[in-house]
Amino acid sequence: MVLPINVLEKSLNTQITLLLKDNRLLEGKLVGFDDYMNMVLEDVEENKDGALRRLGTVILRGNNVITISPK
Amino acid sequence: MVLPINVLEKSLNTQITLLLKDNRLLEGKLVGFDDYMNMVLEDVEENKDGALRRLGTVILRGNNVITISPK
Amino acid sequence: MVLPINVLEKSLNTQITLLLKDNRLLEGKLVGFDDYMNMVLEDVEENKDGALRRLGTVILRGNNVITISPK
Amino acid sequence: MVLPINVLEKSLNTQITLLLKDNRLLEGKLVGFDDYMNMVLEDVEENKDGALRRLGTVILRGNNVITISPK
Amino acid sequence: MVLPINVLEKSLNTQITLLLKDNRLLEGKLVGFDDYMNMVLEDVEENKDGALRRLGTVILRGNNVITISPK
Amino acid sequence: MVLPINVLEKSLNTQITLLLKDNRLLEGKLVGFDDYMNMVLEDVEENKDGALRRLGTVILRGNNVITISPK
Amino acid sequence: MVLPINVLEKSLNTQITLLLKDNRLLEGKLVGFDDYMNMVLEDVEENKDGALRRLGTVILRGNNVITISPK
Structure with missing residues (x-):
C-alpha cells in the first residue's frame, strides 16, 4: 500500500502539478x-484558464487542493 | 455488513472511477x-465534461470525492 | 425514539434512494x-437531471448526502 | 431557557417543517x-420551488438544515 | 469585554434580528x-428579498447565521 | 511577533472595519x-454594495469574516 | 524539508502577497x-479585479487564503 504522504515524501525536490478547487493549476x-x-x-508557475504567471516561492493551503501530480 | 474501507481495501491495485464535487471524473x-x-x-485519465487528459500518478484529496466505483 | 443509525441498520440489504447535494439521485x-x-x-442507478446511468457498486462519501429514503 | 434539543424532544411524533440550505422544504x-x-x-412531503413529491420515511443529514419549525 | 454569549444571554426573551448566509432575515x-x-x-417573521412569512416557533442552526442584532 | 488576538485586544473600544465573505462591509x-x-x-453601519444600513449592536459569527481592519 | 510555518517565520517583517478564495489579492x-x-x-494594499484600495493594518482569517508568496 502506497500512502498519500509517502508519495509526497518521494516527490520532495521534484516538480509537481497541483489542481486547485478554483480550477487554477500550479506547477513548481x-x-x-x-x-x-x-x-x-519554489519557482511556481500558475495557469489560470490559460493565463500564465510566475509566482516564485509559494505556501499553499492544503484545503484548496483537489489533486497533486508528481512529474 | 460491508464497510466502505473494506471495499477500498479490496479495490487496491484495481481500476476505480471517482466522481469529484466539481463534476470531474478520474479513472485509474x-x-x-x-x-x-x-x-x-496510477495511470489516471481525467474526464472533464468530455475532455480527456492523462495525468499519470495522482494524489487525490478525499474531501473532493462524491463517489468511488470499483470496476 | 428512532435513531437515524437504526433506520440505516434496518435498511441493510434493501433498496434506498439518496438525494445528494448536487441534486443527483442514487438508487441501490x-x-x-x-x-x-x-x-x-450495490447495483446503483444514478439519475442526474433525468439522465440515467448504471454505476454498479459505489462507495458514497456521507457528507454529500441530503436525504436517505428507504423503499 | 429553552434549549434547541428540548424543542426537538417535545416535537417527537408531531409534524415539523424543515427549510434546507438548497431552499427545499420538507414536512413530515x-x-x-x-x-x-x-x-x-415519516410521511414526508417535499416542496422544491412549488413542485411537491411524497418521500415516505426519510433520514435527513443535520448539516443541510437551516430552520426547523414545529407545527 | 463583552463576550458574544453574554449579549445572547441578555437578549433572552427579547426581539432579535438574524441575518442568514442565504440573505434571509429572521425576526423573533x-x-x-x-x-x-x-x-x-418564537413568533418568527421571515423576510426573504422583501417577501414576508410568519413561521411561529423556529429552531435555527447556528452555522447559517452571519449577524445577530438585539432590538 | 504580533498575534492576531493581540491586535483584537488592542482594538477593543475602537472603530474597526470588517469585510465579510458575502462582500458586506461592517463598521463599528x-x-x-x-x-x-x-x-x-456597537453602532454598526453596514455597507452592502454601496447601500448603507444602521444595525446598532451586532453579534458577528467569526467564520464569516475575511479581514478585520482597525481604524 | 521546509515546513510552511518556517517560510512564514522567515517572512516576518517582509512584504508578502496573498491570494484569497474570492480572488482578492492582498499585499503587505x-x-x-x-x-x-x-x-x-501592515500597510496592506488590496487588489480586487484591478481596483486598488489601501487598508492599513489587517487581521486576515487564515481559512480564506489560497496562496502566500514571500517577495
Whole structure:
C-alpha cells in the first residue's frame, strides 16, 4: 500500500502539478509540506484558464487542493 | 455488513472511477489511501465534461470525492 | 425514539434512494456504512437531471448526502 | 431557557417543517434525531420551488438544515 | 469585554434580528440557545428579498447565521 | 511577533472595519470577542454594495469574516 | 524539508502577497500569525479585479487564503 504522504515524501525536490478547487493549476518544485498537506513550492508557475504567471516561492493551503501530480 | 474501507481495501491495485464535487471524473488504478480517504492513483485519465487528459500518478484529496466505483 | 443509525441498520440489504447535494439521485441496495454515514451501495442507478446511468457498486462519501429514503 | 434539543424532544411524533440550505422544504412527522441533529421523518412531503413529491420515511443529514419549525 | 454569549444571554426573551448566509432575515423572540449558537425563536417573521412569512416557533442552526442584532 | 488576538485586544473600544465573505462591509466599535473570533460590535453601519444600513449592536459569527481592519 | 510555518517565520517583517478564495489579492508586511495561519499584515494594499484600495493594518482569517508568496 502506497500512502498519500509517502508519495509526497518521494516527490520532495521534484516538480509537481497541483489542481486547485478554483480550477487554477500550479506547477513548481515541492520543498516541504505539513500534516494538513499545506505545501511549500519554489519557482511556481500558475495557469489560470490559460493565463500564465510566475509566482516564485509559494505556501499553499492544503484545503484548496483537489489533486497533486508528481512529474 | 460491508464497510466502505473494506471495499477500498479490496479495490487496491484495481481500476476505480471517482466522481469529484466539481463534476470531474478520474479513472485509474488505486494503489493506496489513508484514513481521510485521500488516495493514490496510477495511470489516471481525467474526464472533464468530455475532455480527456492523462495525468499519470495522482494524489487525490478525499474531501473532493462524491463517489468511488470499483470496476 | 428512532435513531437515524437504526433506520440505516434496518435498511441493510434493501433498496434506498439518496438525494445528494448536487441534486443527483442514487438508487441501490445498501450493503454497509460507517460512523460518518459513508455508505456502500450495490447495483446503483444514478439519475442526474433525468439522465440515467448504471454505476454498479459505489462507495458514497456521507457528507454529500441530503436525504436517505428507504423503499 | 429553552434549549434547541428540548424543542426537538417535545416535537417527537408531531409534524415539523424543515427549510434546507438548497431552499427545499420538507414536512413530515419527526420520529427521531441524534446528537448531530440528523433526523428521521415519516410521511414526508417535499416542496422544491412549488413542485411537491411524497418521500415516505426519510433520514435527513443535520448539516443541510437551516430552520426547523414545529407545527 | 463583552463576550458574544453574554449579549445572547441578555437578549433572552427579547426581539432579535438574524441575518442568514442565504440573505434571509429572521425576526423573533429569542427563548434559548446552545453552545453551537443554535437558537430557539418564537413568533418568527421571515423576510426573504422583501417577501414576508410568519413561521411561529423556529429552531435555527447556528452555522447559517452571519449577524445577530438585539432590538 | 504580533498575534492576531493581540491586535483584537488592542482594538477593543475602537472603530474597526470588517469585510465579510458575502462582500458586506461592517463598521463599528469592537466591544468584545471570543476564541472563535465571534465579535460584539456597537453602532454598526453596514455597507452592502454601496447601500448603507444602521444595525446598532451586532453579534458577528467569526467564520464569516475575511479581514478585520482597525481604524 | 521546509515546513510552511518556517517560510512564514522567515517572512516576518517582509512584504508578502496573498491570494484569497474570492480572488482578492492582498499585499503587505507580515508582522504576525497564529496556529490557524490567521495573519497580521501592515500597510496592506488590496487588489480586487484591478481596483486598488489601501487598508492599513489587517487581521486576515487564515481559512480564506489560497496562496502566500514571500517577495
